[in-house]
Amino acid sequence: MELGGVIEYGLFFLSFVGIYALLSLGLNLQWGLTGQFNIGIAGFFAVGAYTSAILTTAPSPHHLGGFGMPLVVGLIFAMVLAGLVAVLVGLLTVRLRTDYLAIATIGIAEIIRLMLKNEEWLTNGVRGIPGIPRPFAETLGAGTLGQSDAVFLLVVVALILIVYLALEAARRSPWGRVLRAIRENEDGVRAAGKHIERFRLEAFVVGSMIMGLGGALFAHFVGFISPEAFTPEFATFLVWVMLIAGGSGNNKGAVLGALIIWLVWTGTEFLTSMAPPEYVTQAGALRLLMIGILVQVILLVRPDGLLPEETAERK
Amino acid sequence: MSIEVRDITKTFGGLTALRDCSLTVEPETITGLIGPNGAGKTTLFNIVAGAFKPDSGQILFEGADITGLGTHRLFRRGIVRTFQVPNEFSRMTVRENLMLVPSGQTGESLAAAWFSRRAVRRQEEEIAAKVEDVLAFLNLDRVGSELAGGLSGGQKKLLELGRTMMTDAKMVLLDEPGAGVNRSLLVHLIEAIERLKEERGYTFCIIEHDMDLVERLCYPVIAMVRGEILASGAMEEIRSNRTVVEAYFGNAKAGGR
Numbered sequence: 233m234e235l236g237g238v239i240e241y242g243l244f245f246l247s248f249v250g251i252y253a254l255l256s257l258g259l260n261l262q263w264g265l266t267g268q269f270n271i272g273i274a275g276f277f278a279v280g281a282y283t284s285a286i287l288t289t290a291p292s293p294h295h296l297g298g299f300g301m302p303l304v305v306g307l308i309f310a311m312v313l314a315g316l317v318a319v320l321v322g323l324l325t326v327r328l329r330t331d332y333l334a335i336a337t338i339g340i341a342e343i344i345r346l347m348l349k350n351e352e353w354l355t356n357g358v359r360g361i362p363g364i365p366r367p368f369a370e371t372l373g374a375g376t377l378g379q380s381d382a383v384f385l386l387v388v389v390a391l392i393l394i395v396y397l398a399l400e401a402a403r404r405s406p407w408g409r410v411l412r413a414i415r416e417n418e419d420g421v422r423a424a425g426k427h428i429e430r431f432r433l434e435a436f437v438v439g440s441m442i443m444g445l446g447g448a449l450f451a452h453f454v455g456f457i458s459p460e461a462f463t464p465e466f467a468t469f470l471v472w473v474m475l476i477a478g479g480s481g482n483n484k485g486a487v488l489g490a491l492i493i494w495l496v497w498t499g500t501e502f503l504t505s506m507a508p509p510e511y512v513t514q515a516g517a518l519r520l521l522m523i524g525i526l527v528q529v530i531l532l533v534r535p536d537g538l539l540p541e542e543t544a545e546r547k
Numbered sequence: 548m549s550i551e552v553r554d555i556t557k558t559f560g561g562l563t564a565l566r567d568c569s570l571t572v573e574p575e576t577i578t579g580l581i582g583p584n585g586a587g588k589t590t591l592f593n594i595v596a597g598a599f600k601p602d603s604g605q606i607l608f609e610g611a612d613i614t615g616l617g618t619h620r621l622f623r624r625g626i627v628r629t630f631q632v633p634n635e636f637s638r639m640t641v642r643e644n645l646m647l648v649p650s651g652q653t654g655e656s657l658a659a660a661w662f663s664r665r666a667v668r669r670q671e672e673e674i675a676a677k678v679e680d681v682l683a684f685l686n687l688d689r690v691g692s693e694l695a696g697g698l699s700g701g702q703k704k705l706l707e708l709g710r711t712m713m714t715d716a717k718m719v720l721l722d723e724p725g726a727g728v729n730r731s732l733l734v735h736l737i738e739a740i741e742r743l744k745e746e747r748g749y750t751f752c753i754i755e756h757d758m759d760l761v762e763r764l765c766y767p768v769i770a771m772v773r774g775e776i777l778a779s780g781a782m783e784e785i786r787s788n789r790t791v792v793e794a795y796f797g798n799a800k801a802g803g804r
Binding site: 398401402405406407408409410412413416417419420421422423424425426427431434438541543 | 622659
């Protein structure tokens with residue numbers, strides 16, 4: 233393979249890592265800090281992706297809009313809408329803990345996916361939404377090899393940096409301290425007179441907004457979305473693996489986990505593509521199995537992940 | 548700071564946990580609450596601290612009716628409680644456990660955490676100074692930076708007391724502070740409670756099974772049996788009260804403990 237191809241693949245690979253890093257960072261706020269068992273990541277991811285897609289694509293008879301708005305508007309509203317959905321879900325489930333929240337969120341994510349599939353006026357159903365623009369596509373001009381990929385990656389990296397810094401500031405603040413305390417012992421926080429439901433709702437909503445942002449970037453990156461892209465395997469399960477592997481409670485770990493697990497995931501794709509043709513259908517399931525085994529190994533060898541939570545207070 | 552409990556009754560299904568209980572916790576006392584298991588002591592605590600609502604009766608705090616107010620509203624009025632099982636935040640340092648407690652922290656708003664960082668930092672410094680004072684008072688300064696989950700049972704009880712010291716509350720309900728605490732730490736704990744009363748005007752109401760501790764620490768002592776209050780007074784008086792002895796100490800002997 234010549235150099236150009238390698239670079240292009242590298243940009244493609246890292247962009248996906250970046251999108252997953254955002255999902256993983258959002259989950260880290262919910263699970264890593266607050267202990268909220270959200271396994272409906274796919275739902276917020278999808279809301280973000282569809283919102284930005286509908287707002288920024290050219291008008292189309294097949295789905296609502298498009299409204300041809302600038303990308304920034306798409307990203308902002310992706311976050312806002314994912315946040316609104318999270319407020320609704322959060323108000324319904326704010327008293328639910330652990331397993332119960334898990335069941336509720338996975339259900340809600342499936343409802344969202346089925347709506348995207350069936351509400352054709354809104355989303356064009358299973359045929360999906362094509363032609364979602366890339367950032368700065370017009371200014372750069374089409375056809376310049378790799379250039380729009382590079383710009384996209386820069387945008388993703390810049391957004392990750394902003395989100396990371398905001399989350400770190402939040403984690404080290406008294407607000408983050410209350411979240412971690414809720415994770416450790418709810419009764420203890422309640423005994424200190426804190427309004428637990430408020431904190432839990434805030435963490436859930438902010439985390440979901442970040443997932444919505446990830447969804448929007450995904451839509452602009454791949455250019456075409458359909459409900460198939462938002463199945464629990466890819467949009468929820470992998471994110472959990474990333475956070476657990478990277479280090480739950482650690483924002484750097486969340487990003488590192490996204491990098492490593494995406495590397496393994498694409499690596500297994502490469503492996504299974506070498507399988508004989510008659511096994512190709514099984515190979516997809518085998519990839520998931522391999523990831524599952526990897527989680528088991530990580531949990532046994534490094535239960536706190538590659539970068540465990542920093543627990544000591546720093547001055 | 549006084550609490551007056553008037554004719555509180557509480558039933559759970561068919562079980563009457565408390566029947567017409569009345570008692571008073573006088574200002575700047577260490578009032579002991581004793582009684583065999585199932586006497587209703589913790590239920591009474593839960594009602595006073597706002598975790599349960601009574602079926603009937605009234606709770607007055609400094610003369611004002613506080614019956615049925617929730618935990619965090621009582622907390623704001625100045626009543627705090629601890630639990631039989633310490634509620635520490637295991638994977639946080641002892642300092643962080645204490646830093647968390649004060650209410651009205653600016654930095655507990657996410658917007659302030661992001662945009663008013665200087666104000667938040669200033670407040671954090673004030674709270675940190677208070678934390679150091681509490682740690683020194685309880686002799687916990689050496690373990691300040693350790694994770695609370697790694698403390699011994701007795702140190703956790705001290706930390707629990709420390710958390711109440713981080714509030715402005717001067718009315719403290721302690722549920723079995725002596726349980727699982729070794730002798731040397733117990734001396735320390737007793738001393739801390741007494742000093743808080745003497746030097747800082749705290750009022751305590753304490754549930755305790757360790758009679759030595761009750762005798763050394765508490766006056767008056769209130770004895771409960773099967774949801775009713777049988778007697779109150781100094782520990783010697785309680786010991787010589789025949790109904791209490793039969794219901795409580797007699798039982799304990801018959802139980803072979």
